[in-house]
Amino acid sequence: MKRLAILLSLLCSPVMLYASGSNVPLLKVKTDIGDMNSLQRGAKYFVNYCMGCHSLKYSSYGRIAKDLELQEDQVQKDLIVSWEREKRLSSYMTTAMTKKQSEVMLGKAPPDLSLIVKSKSTRWLYTFLKSFYSDPSGDYGVGNALYPTGMGMPHALVGLQGLQEAVFIEKCEGGELVVNAKTKKKECKGGNMASRFSHFKKKTIGPKGSMTASQYDLMVRDLVTFLEYVSEPAKLERQRIGVWVMLFMILFTAMAYLLKKEYWRDVH
Numbered sequence: 001m002k003r004l005a006i007l008l009s010l011l012c013s014p015v016m017l018y019a020s021g022s023n024v025p026l027l028k029v030k031t032d033i034g035d036m037n038s039l040q041r042g043a044k045y046f047v048n049y050c051m052g053c054h055s056l057k058y059s060s061y062g063r064i065a066k067d068l069e070l071q072e073d074q075v076q077k078d079l080i081v082s083w084e085r086e087k088r089l090s091s092y093m094t095t096a097m098t099k100k101q102s103e104v105m106l107g108k109a110p111p112d113l114s115l116i117v118k119s120k121s122t123r124w125l126y127t128f129l130k131s132f133y134s135d136p137s138g139d140y141g142v143g144n145a146l147y148p149t150g151m152g153m154p155h156a157l158v159g160l161q162g163l164q165e166a167v168f169i170e171k172c173e174g175g176e177l178v179v180n181a182k183t184k185k186k187e188c189k190g191g192n193m194a195s196r197f198s199h200f201k202k203k204t205i206g207p208k209g210s211m212t213a214s215q216y217d218l219m220v221r222d223l224v225t226f227l228e229y230v231s232e233p234a235k236l237e238r239q240r241i242g243v244w245v246m247l248f249m250i251l252f253t254a255m256a257y258l259l260k261k262e263y264w265r266d267v268h
């Protein structure tokens with residue numbers, strides 16, 4: 001009983017999730033892949049802000065149109081960029097940039113994002129898109145708190161968010177912090193002084209983004225919802241069918257029970 005109580009209390013206690021390799025707690029986000037409006041907006045944001053570099057090579061426009069309840073002309077108008085009009089509903093969502101071009105321009109081919117939510121998580125992606133900050137020493141003048149050692153992607157949404165400023169604190173890791181009485185200098189005995197991300201300043205620097213902070217959060221949520229759907233398109237269908245399967249099971253159990261009662265009535 002005691003063990004059960006401990007197990008239950010462990011299961012119910014709030015757990016903080018951290019991104020691997022950094023000390024940034026992952027932000028919570030409520031996504032709903034059954035919300036067609038959110039998915040449609042997310043698809044539009046993805047095409048406008050990410051598809052110049054990243055592809056979704058397993059998704060065809062036709063499948064997206066069917067799942068997101070979009071008309072063919074809406075797909076042509078909203079999802080297929082003007083210089084790729086030859087693309088059809090059967091085309092896959094590939095980027096116009098070739099691997100070679102991207103390696104020359106960006107130093108690295110941007111990865112396909114079809115399975116990004118499966119390989120990281122919805123919360124990770126949401127946090128990632130909210131964690132760019134000004135860093136003049138970074139490749140594109142920005143850093144990302146989830147990549148403390150640096151990453152090679154520009155802040156594609158800077159025009160919407162503006163540029164955040166990150167605050168770092170010095171931490172003594174694996175040792176003991178001692179302050180020299182004379183020089184007042186801090187020393188980390190037996191460990192390393194490391195600079196760790198603390199938080200973002202509320203105010204952005206430089207030109208303002210075109211969205212307010214809460215509009216930006218909703219936009220990122222839609223974008224993440226779309227990529228969550230893309231990572232498992234069958235999930236929509238599964239959730240729809242799941243309810244009926246559960247109802248059938250309940251009904252079937254009731255019928256089986258009644259039948260059993262009927263069979264055994266004469267025996268007892």
Ligand code: HEC
Binds near residue numbers: 050108109116151
């Ligand atoms: C200008 C090109 C460009 C644009 C636009 C762009 N990215 Fe990237 N992205 C990259 C490159 C290059 C990398 C690889 C960086 C690295 O590994 O150092 C990358 C990496 C990533 C990663 C990390 C993948 C991993 O497996 O670690 C994610 C997630 C990501 N991008 C999401 C997005 C999203 C979402 C958008 C749209 C809002 C976007 N990117 C727009 C170039 C771009």
